[in-house]
Amino acid sequence: MLLAIPLLPLLGFLINASFGRRISKAAAGAVACGAMLASFAIAVASVVRLASLEPDSRAIVSRAFTWISSGDFTADFTLRLDPLAAVMILVVTGIGTLIHVYSTAYMHEETAPEYARYFSYLNLFAAFMLLLVLGSNFLVMFVGWEGVGLCSYLLIGFWFEKRSASDAGKKAFIVNRIGDFGFVLGVLLAFVRFGTIDFQQIARAAAPMSPEAGFGTISIITLLLFVGATGKSAQIPLYVWLPDAMEGPTPVSALIHAATMVTAGVYMIGRNAVLFAHAPATLTVVAVIGTATALMAGTIALVQNDIKRVLAYSTVSQLGYMFLAMGVGAYAAGIFHLFTHAFFKALLFLGSGAVIHALGGEQDLRRMGGLKRDLPITYWTFLIGSIAIAGVPGFAGFFSKDEILFRTFASGHAALWTVGLLTALLTAIYMFRIVFLAFFGERPPEPVAPAHPEEEEPAAKGGHATGPTHLAHPTHLHDAPPAMALALIVLAIGSVLAGYASLGGRFERFLEPSFAPERVEEVADRGLELTLTAVSIAAALGGIAIAAYFFLKNRRAADRMAERFAGVRRLLQNKYYVDEIYNGAIVQPIRIVSENALWKAIDVRVIDGAVNGVGEAVTGASDILRRLQTGSVRAYAASLFLGVVLILGYYLWP
Amino acid sequence: MPPGISTSDFYYILPELVLTAGALVVLIADVLLPRERRSALSWVTLAAVGATLASLLPFTSTHVEVAHGLLAVDRFALFFKIVFLVAAAITVLMSVRYLAIEGASPGEYYFLILCATLGMMVMAGGIDLITIFIGLETMAVSFYILAGFIKPNQRSNEAAVKYFLLGAFSLGILLYGMSLMYGLSGTTNLRVMATSFGAMAGDSRLALAVILVVAGVGFKIAAVPFHMWAPDVYEGAPTPVTAFLSVGSKAASFAMLIRIFVEGLPSASEDWRLLFWVLSIATMTVGNFAAVTQTNVKRMLAYSSIAHAGYVLIGIVAGTSRGITATLVYLMVYSFMQLGAFAVVVMLRRADVVGDELKDFSGLASRNPFAAFAMLLFMLSLGGIPPTAGFMGKFWLFSAAIDAHYYWLALIGVLNSAVSLYYYIRIVVFMYVKKETLGSEPTTSPTLAVVLAVAVAATLVLGVYPQLLFNVAAASARTLGAAGATAALR
Amino acid sequence: MQGWLSILIMIALGAGFALISVVLSSFLGPRKPTPEKLAPYECGMPPVGDARERQSVKFYLVAMIFLLFDIEIAFLYPWAMALRDLGWNGFAQVLLFIALLLAGYVYVWRKGALDWGGDQATARRRSTIGD
Secondary structure, three states, X not given: OOOHHHHHHHHHHHHHHHHXXXXXXXXXXXXXXXXXXXXXXXXXXXXXXXXXXOHXXXXXXXXXXXXXXXXXXXXXXXXXXXXXXXXXXXHHHHXXXXXXXXXHHHOOOOOHXXXXXXXXXXXXXXXXXXXXXXXXXXXXXXHHHHHHHHHHHHHHOOOOOOHHHHHHHHHHHHHHHHHHHHHHHHHHHHHHHHOOOEHHHHHHHHOOXXXXXXXXXXXXXXXXXXXXXXXXXXXXXXXXXXXXXXXXXXXXXXHHHHXXXXXXXXXXXXXXXXXXXXXXXXXXXXXXXXXXXXXXXXXXXXXXXXXXXXXXXXXXXXXXXXXXXXXXXXXXXXXXHHHHHHHHHHHHHHHHHHHHHHOOOOOEHHHOOOHHHHOHHHHHHHHHHHHHHHOOOOOHHHHHHHHHHHHHHHOOOHHHHHHHHHHHHHHXXXXXXXXXHHHOOOOOOOOOOOOOHHHOOOOHHHHOOOOOOOOXXXXXXXXXXXXXXXXXXXXXXXXXXXXXXHHHHHHHHHHHHHHOOOOXXXXXXXXXXXXXXXXXXXXXXXXXXXXXXXXXXXXXXXXXXXXXXXXXXXHHHOHHHHHHHHHHHHHHHHHHHHHHHHHHHHHHHHHHHHHHHHHHHOOOHHHHHHHHHHOHHHHHHHHHHHHHHHHHHXXXXX | OOOOOOHHHHHHOHHHHHHHHHHHXXXXXXXXXXXXXXXXXXXXHHHHHHHHHHHOHHHOOOOEEEOOOOEEEOHHHHHHHHHHHHHHHHHHHHHHHHXXXXXXXXXXXXXXXXXXXXXXXXXXXXXXXXXXXXXXXXXXXXXXXXXXXXXXXXXXXXXXXXXXXXXXXXXXXXXXXXXXXXXXXXXXXHHHHHHHHXXXXXXXXXXXXXXXXXXXXXXXXXXXXXXXXXXXXXXXXXXXXXXXXXXXXXXXHHHHHHHHHHHHOHHXXXXXXXXXXXXXXXXXXXXXXXXXXXXXXXXXXXXXXXHHHHHHHHHHHHOOHHHHXXXXXXXXXXXXHHHHHHHHHHHOOOOOOOOOEXXXXXXXXXXXXXXXXXXXXXXXXHHOOOOOHHHHHHHHHHHHXXXXXXXXXXXXXXXXXXXXXHHHHHHHHHHHOOOOOOOOOOOOOHHHHHHHHHHHHHHHHHHHOOHHHHHHXXXXXXXXXXXXXXXXXX | OOOHHHHHHHHHHHHXXXXXXXXXXXXXXXXXXXXXXXXXXXXXXXXXXXXXXXXXXXXXXXHHHXXXXXXXXXOXXXXXXXXXXXXXXXXXXXXXXXXXXXXXXXHHHHHOOOOOOOHHHHHHHHHHHOO
16 A cells, blocks of 8 residues: 555656656646546545554555575665655655646646656655655665656756756756765765664664764764755755756745655655754754755845745745754744645746746846736735745745744744744845745836846846747746646645644644654743744744835845845845855866776876877888887886886885 | 596586587687688577586585585585676677678687686686685686787777786795795695684784785776776776676686685684785775776776675675675676666777777767766766666675674775765766767677666666575675585685 | 884895896897897897888687687697596587587687688688678
8 A cells, every 4th residue: 555655656657757758748737647636546545544544553554575684684665655645655655746736737838758757756756755755674765765866957947948957957967966975975974884874773772872072973973864854955055956956947946845745854854853852963063064954045045136036035944944954953833844845946936937928938027027917827826935935924834934943932042033034024125025026016128138148146047048848938828738837726725724734732642653753842931922823923024024015015125235235235145155166176086086087097198099099190010000009009018017016116115 | 536627526616517518619610610600609608607506406405515625516616607797698699790801700809708707707616725716717817818818909908918028927926925824734725724814813924925915806806006907907908808807807816816815714813804905005096096086987887896895895804704795796797787887888889990098988868878878877876876786786785794893994995985976976967967969879789688678687686686696695794614514704 | 113124124125136137138138239239139140121012811819719729729738638537528528528629619710710811711701890
């Protein structure tokens, strides 16, 4: 039963990958959506069954086969559904289904084989993501972990005419390798320490230990795992790939780079909550990194002009919130934010996709405006999403964000709380900046050529000129077609209602078995809770008010502000120059070492020199022999001999 | 001592005899058949390989020494023989089309492939320095000729001459080491040698022998710093030969390495463990970093093959039975993915296009989705991404290293496999992301399709369900040594 | 360092032997140079023309084949001496050995490696080797 959840999307992938060139677009889309829908149905059934179990034994285990067994080490290919995984599979299959449906309309201009290719990748992604979530040990999780990375990479580069897209894909890949390196080392070290890689067994082994006072093995393990999480979930210092990843089709951004894959790092920490709880040092690092990322990405989002980039930085910022929650030990709150965020961020991305779709590929906020009239469905749903993420009471984001901030304060991290609050303010500002710029006011009569090209953020140059394959500026704006509208409306409803899942601590209690034996202590200070809630509501509303003042009422004021703080603005538009710093400090040195030292010095000069020389200039076989004997073969033989001498020398060295 | 070789000895070398007979049949058929019917030779060759595989059946649980201790017929040898024969069969299938395009005569080619296979089988079974050396020479000489088989091609000629000269040089070094081993122990039998070396641990003459043998074997497995020949030879040799060279020859050399060091020199294990530790790290690192900037896929795969020798050495360094098992597993897994990758390169070879440059892979995904998917899988497997077989192989190697407390080795191995993905994924970028106008049209043929299907299936199945292979490899590793088997292992 | 001494002695002996033979012969040998003696490849006859002359590849082929079969036939002598001790088993092994030789012989023959000159033979060889 459990196995069917990832297997169905895999089946969809196989069908579309094998027969995609021969079946119609409608059939390809139906197969992909059908597979996801069926998977969602089974997921719901499984979760219902799970909920009916006793809280102490609330898990459904499905063991496929013994994967590896050697000596004292075994790893089964086992799927395990517990409350934490239940939340995740509902998000992945539910929102995944909606995004599949949305894609059938969004991608309708692609040719049939491309269309099938797109859906096959999307299905494969869902299969791997479900495997990641359901895996009962690190090995199964790692299969999913790498698989989603691969699919993300293929989907970012989907529009291969765009050079920036393939560059972005490559960047995502390389940055994720660094993270994965940490992750693999963490797993190996965990294996050394505990002799197992099963989540349950590790948790059981770690539970009786007392938390490490200093920086011990568990701290190193968790820190390495966290490095993996920073790669996958786009945290400092490995967040740089996510904004560039927005080169892919918008539904992909919504599904992979907002709702599901990027939350894998948060999920992984939640999955190993017991282990992390025993490493207070790591938890501090997690909380600080999360907060710093939230603030940094929030500030960058303020000044970006590409609508998808704003949302991308917003995603990075919100992920920072989730890590903050994990870092202060509020696992349930973090997962809850993951849950609500999936709804409204997917909604926002899909809404931005509808805008981009309607404008024929336009992504620049400065060339939008007044879309409220033409795109009513998009406008209303986008507005709901924005309100939700801003944290206005009654909407989903309010419940989860407030919970995180409250837990942070209650656990004694007042400084982190302050930064978190500031970020909440920023969130409201940048989100409503989009709303006011895109949907209110008037659209510029004709596409303005960028007046100050030097102010353009560098990466956007290739980005906004080319969207989906069509570029013509349409005279008639059409609102989202039915398939897209359906997804938007369902997600909008979710963005309102999802928050109520936590009323009365239900969500927390449901998740409790997953984090056991880390019992979440009840904080009974209602007065403090209400005060803090009032403060965060004030921040949300204040942010909206500021955005309204600058971007709705008095846009000249915004320009004046920009001029006054030109330096700050440039710093933010260039994203703190982090890309440039990485390029200068890491990428170029590696390239130079690789090209000059290894490639040019050894390979080109010695080896290729001989080969090319021989290949070009020499015709007679005797000549080859002569050259070979006087040339490189001697060098090779010398290297052989030198190797022996070196080893010998090592031995003779006292 | 009974004179000569007894009848039972002939029974135990039945697979080798069958293969020899098959090789001779191919050779004779080549000169007797009319020219236009010579393409049937590939089927004769395949039949010979198949018959040899079938003749291995009676020996699945045999554990004897034959011909006065010249050869061992045990599961360890059996495991390697299967690897060689499967690799040979795949190489033959790959060659059918390639030879037709190059216009080379098939008879001698297939004969030499079979001869090389025979040499490998003798190497894997040899527990005597003489036998091992004869096997090595049989294999090496065949490969010298095969590397230069495309006579009009200058690069092929150059590859052959370079390989021959350097090969001869390295054989000299190896032979010198072997002669020292003989001089010190008074025997060429590795198992007898092991006991007489028991009291000689720490002797510097033994250390010198170890160094020289390590250098000789290091050349064969293309370990840094004895690797310089590999990129040139791999690039210049005909692609199927390169494939066979990088898989068969490497696996055979590892079999020889395990026989000599684990069976013959357990007392000097401190020495050779350290040496292989250094070689492993150097090999992985140089191989991977040099591969990063390659634009020729064959050359890139050559460096990748060098790097893989480094990974496999991890299992040898660990030296535990788990390490040896991981080595066997990895060699088997590596055979499939490497041969598969070369098969895709062969596919891109056309009459007018060499097809081994990176740009030839542009847009392969839209022109031949199956080939592109297969290549994607092989690249991921070589890079060690689950759920492919390569991941499983690496996982065992690294966990064996950790198990034997070689933490740094495992760490560097993991780091290297992270680096390696960069260049593997570049091929994927070209196949899936670049425009299709640049690349060459892949030629499809039934034999190549079979090769790809087999390699893809093996890469996936061994990745998803590796337990069977692991059990077989573990059983094979246990049969090492005369009696008490793994006593030699920690 | 103790054991390395023997290795050092071995290397010294090996190098020393070669060195001493060269040095001694140059010291001890009487030197009465004549132009003929100083010419390269001196063997008593005055050199005629350049030594680097092209030879037909057939010389090498025939020489090599002769060498191969000659040496392999030489294996039969020890077997013949021990014929009675080895018995039928040994006889069977030698038969196998000869069968292997025969296969090589047939191959060489059919390839035309044994043909010496002649238009017809050359044509046939081209048709088999040259493709």
